[in-house]
Amino acid sequence: MRGSLHKRMHSLTMSFANSSIMKDHLLMDIDRLVRLNMESWTGRVLLLDEAKKITFYLTVKQLMSFDPCEWTQNLMKEYMLVIEGFFSVPLRIFSPTYRRAIQARTKVAEALSLVVRERRKESEGGERKNDMLGALLDEDGNGGGFSDEEIVDFLLALLVAGYDTTSTIMTLAVKFLTETPLALSQLKEEQDEIRARKGEKEALTWEDYKSMPFTQCVVNETLRIANIISGVFRRAITDVNMKGYTIPKGWKVFASLRAVHLNQEYFKDARSFNPWRWQINNNTPGATSPLNVFTPFGGGPRRCPGYELARVELSVFLHHIVTRFSWLPAEQDKLVFFPTTRTQKRCPIIVQSRVVSGPCKEV
Numbered sequence: 001m002r003g004s005l006h007k008r009m010h011s012l013t014m015s016f017a018n019s020s021i022m023k024d025h026l027l028m029d030i031d032r033l034v035r036l037n038m039e040s041w042t043g044r045v046l047l048l049d050e051a052k053k054i055t056f057y058l059t060v061k062q063l064m065s066f067d068p069c070e071w072t073q074n075l076m077k078e079y080m081l082v083i084e085g086f087f088s089v090p091l092r093i094f095s096p097t098y099r100r101a102i103q104a105r106t107k108v109a110e111a112l113s114l115v116v117r118e119r120r121k122e123s124e125g126g127e128r129k130n131d132m133l134g135a136l137l138d139e140d141g142n143g144g145g146f147s148d149e150e151i152v153d154f155l156l157a158l159l160v161a162g163y164d165t166t167s168t169i170m171t172l173a174v175k176f177l178t179e180t181p182l183a184l185s186q187l188k189e190e191q192d193e194i195r196a197r198k199g200e201k202e203a204l205t206w207e208d209y210k211s212m213p214f215t216q217c218v219v220n221e222t223l224r225i226a227n228i229i230s231g232v233f234r235r236a237i238t239d240v241n242m243k244g245y246t247i248p249k250g251w252k253v254f255a256s257l258r259a260v261h262l263n264q265e266y267f268k269d270a271r272s273f274n275p276w277r278w279q280i281n282n283n284t285p286g287a288t289s290p291l292n293v294f295t296p297f298g299g300g301p302r303r304c305p306g307y308e309l310a311r312v313e314l315s316v317f318l319h320h321i322v323t324r325f326s327w328l329p330a331e332q333d334k335l336v337f338f339p340t341t342r343t344q345k346r347c348p349i350i351v352q353s354r355v356v357s358g359p360c361k362e363v
């Protein structure tokens, strides 16, 4: 993507995933779509698949204002083929996965092009929706200046950026919590208290989100251990001296976020899941972690524009899963880190609805 175009796209994404949009309507959409998805949960649930549905539908809603329907379902089926191809060897003739992915990408791009064309017509007639597509078509009130092709590319890029990352982090948070019962029960207590203040079907508000300190420790710790994006590439635009070495101008560097997040110097007992290490005023020696080396969303001007949205999505997901269900792993599942961070079996669990009496007490 060209430099200035890329900058505009970055700032547009920021403006559609910031806290005021979240307060205004996005949090309500997230709450509604998470609930809607969980309504169908009984017995054995493949957690990763459900998390993927939630994040896909949410992104489509955020980008184009569509609620889950047959069209979004079909789009998701094709889109999943594109994602599969993302991680396959790109040999057109030999890899059926890659070939299928190329065909699916064409179908998804065609479906999105149709939507863009329709919306451009509406926008020219003065109609404007308050979503990402609306902004792309009319960024400054004079038309956004993007071609249809650029918009489709951008929509596809955003679908990719937010989908796999957020759904995997949701799944892994639940896996880590299941393996750390003390953390799960503290999180449940915090979320039950929030639910007890509200009606059963009432959506979470921004104030609720801001009153989840322990949940935020769980979010941090999940991001730290999982390292969904293991590192970022940068190119040195001048000679850089670092720790006695020189990175010459023009060199490409891979900055490993994983290496920092699992460094014992910064995080004591770095490989264990310990959400308490993030608690402020925790005076246990070695328990406080230096926040300035914690960069799961990268850093600088390229920092992930979806960082806040991802945190909110995960927090809302955790709220609903712990207040509505108890669960057990359906079978052993292993965490793997290549080619991406994920669990081998998509995290199957057996769920049971929590029977609550009065203000969220289990009977």
Ligand code: HEM
Pocket: 010, 013, 017, 157, 158, 161, 162, 163, 165, 166, 169, 228, 229, 231, 232, 233, 296, 297, 298, 299, 300, 301, 302, 303, 304, 305, 306, 307, 309, 310
């Ligand atoms: C747990 C979830 C997520 C993680 C761990 C994550 C992590 C990252 C990282 C490490 C980068 C590279 C940043 C850099 O180069 O410094 C990135 C870029 C990006 N992310 Fe995310 N992300 C997540 C969710 C999202 C979501 C929900 C969105 C959609 C709103 C999103 C949109 C993007 C975009 C558009 C970029 C490219 C930014 C640019 O190159 O200017 N991400 N993300």
